[in-house]
Amino acid sequence: MINFLTANDLAIVQGQSRYGVDCQDSAIDIYDLTTDEYWQDNSFPGNQLVFFDFQTGQKFEPMSRKENQFFFSVIYQSGYFYFLHAQLDQDQLTLFKYLPGQESEIIHQMSLTGLHTLNLSLVNDQAHVWIASFNDDIDFYHPQKFSIVNEPDQSLLFIDDNKLYFEQDSDFYSDNEYEHIPDRIIIKDFDDHVLSNIQGNIILLSNGKWQKVDGNFAGELGPLTGQTRYWACISDYMKFKDFRDDYWQTRIYPGNYLIFYDEKTGKTFSLFPAKPNICYGETIFNNGFFYFTQVNIEANELKIFKYYPEQEAEIIFTCSLSAVNLHNLTLMPCDNGVQLVSDTDQGLNTENYSVKDYFPEKFTLTCTESQLPLFIKNHQMYFSDYKVHYNDNDDFVKYVYYTCSKNLNNKLISKERGLYTLAPNGKWWLKLTKNSLVITTKEFFNLYEIIK
Numbered sequence: 001m002i003n004f005l006t007a008n009d010l011a012i013v014q015g016q017s018r019y020g021v022d023c024q025d026s027a028i029d030i031y032d033l034t035t036d037e038y039w040q041d042n043s044f045p046g047n048q049l050v051f052f053d054f055q056t057g058q059k060f061e062p063m064s065r066k067e068n069q070f071f072f073s074v075i076y077q078s079g080y081f082y083f084l085h086a087q088l089d090q091d092q093l094t095l096f097k098y099l100p101g102q103e104s105e106i107i108h109q110m111s112l113t114g115l116h117t118l119n120l121s122l123v124n125d126q127a128h129v130w131i132a133s134f135n136d137d138i139d140f141y142h143p144q145k146f147s148i149v150n151e152p153d154q155s156l157l158f159i160d161d162n163k164l165y166f167e168q169d170s171d172f173y174s175d176n177e178y179e180h181i182p183d184r185i186i187i188k189d190f191d192d193h194v195l196s197n198i199q200g201n202i203i204l205l206s207n208g209k210w211q212k213v214d215g216n217f218a219g220e221l222g223p224l225t226g227q228t229r230y231w232a233c234i235s236d237y238m239k240f241k242d243f244r245d246d247y248w249q250t251r252i253y254p255g256n257y258l259i260f261y262d263e264k265t266g267k268t269f270s271l272f273p274a275k276p277n278i279c280y281g282e283t284i285f286n287n288g289f290f291y292f293t294q295v296n297i298e299a300n301e302l303k304i305f306k307y308y309p310e311q312e313a314e315i316i317f318t319c320s321l322s323a324v325n326l327h328n329l330t331l332m333p334c335d336n337g338v339q340l341v342s343d344t345d346q347g348l349n350t351e352n353y354s355v356k357d358y359f360p361e362k363f364t365l366t367c368t369e370s371q372l373p374l375f376i377k378n379h380q381m382y383f384s385d386y387k388v389h390y391n392d393n394d395d396f397v398k399y400v401y402y403t404c405s406k407n408l409n410n411k412l413i414s415k416e417r418g419l420y421t422l423a424p425n426g427k428w429w430l431k432l433t434k435n436s437l438v439i440t441t442k443e444f445f446n447l448y449e450i451i452k
Helices: 030-035 037-041 240-244 246-250 441-451
Strands: 019-024 048-053 069-077 080-087 092-098 105-111 121-125 129-134 137-142 146-149 154-160 163-168 172-174 177-179 184-188 194-199 201-204 210-213 230-234 258-262 278-280 284-286 289-296 301-307 314-320 330-333 338-343 352-359 363-368 372-377 380-390 396-407 412-417 419-422 428-431 436-439
Touching: 019 069, 030 037, 030 069, 030 080, 048 069, 069 121, 080 121, 092 129, 105 129, 105 137, 129 154, 154 201, 154 210, 163 201, 230 289, 240 246, 240 289, 284 330, 289 330, 314 352, 330 372, 338 372, 363 380
Parallel strands: 121 154
Antiparallel strands: 019 048, 069 080, 080 092, 092 105, 121 129, 129 137, 137 146, 154 163, 163 184, 172 177, 184 194, 201 210, 230 258, 278 289, 284 289, 289 301, 301 314, 330 338, 338 352, 352 363, 372 380, 380 396, 396 412, 419 428, 428 436
């Protein structure tokens, strides 16, 4: 199952690149709302579904917010968005079809009672939109009712011509040895019989079409944020910090490699072949270039590369692995390129942790667990942050989101209400307190200086 909507922030629903979707105040899910004793005795304050047009800067709301209303599971298919809407006090689940600027259309209604609401969501089909839940079984409720076993290593991608298309992740540990096996595409009928089993991946392109691609992808597939043409992924996802574990002290990591997919040409290509003890980190896009990290375990060395497809990759930084903390070691956008950062392991009870920067700036900042580092601009690090609001009875009311910044001496410089998202066209979407507008990166910081 693919979850196309992330709560409390703009998300690009796969299959298109024009609209961002925000299902506000949705940290809770439909399963909790229908099974938790608290919500059986208390009213849910309601959430709000919002669509943002990255081209025009317009905001669309299919319906106004009201108590006991819950929006979730947004997908895009054949030129329209589809989403689920639960009216909890009426025991009603509704499937809507919607295009921003038009009236939403009811496709199907049913009672919530009797549904397994764990991972209740929508599934793509060129002919229909399916409603299903995912637990030990996959239970389909609309447009047909049937069930099949939910294999733990398989994710349902879509349905086409009465066939179920799954992606199978086959990584496993055998006799305490890690083994990465390329993903496979499993095709089944509605009676749970396997019709086909082939190596590969299927991805949903920005034009709404499904495409089989070659390469051993790992992780979530999609166009890299800030542009729409290229997808970037790695053949085998491995956390750098894991190489400090005893397991890898006596073993050779087989190596992974970077994979780029060009939506325009349909070509898949790699910069470097997989080599033992060499591991690549996730790629980011900023100011017209792709950046990625390479860790060489045997040479005890880390490198940062700057790259654009069809050109040579350029090494812009090299250091010893001993000089960096490998926990969440990653790249983030900064003024002229990228900043190499890591953080301390927060654990379960730590309220404060530190973010350490290595290149090109060197500094350490302390943060709360609600703050997520985003980027560096004008010698300040920007974070997303939130607070939970409760009423006088200590009942949950809503989340309030902020953007804050600190200078390199750990001093809080700003804290403004609102969030933002980097759109596929490379522009920042800034959500202020009540209004929203779309601006370039430069304009974003100019505006910030004004409202500060």
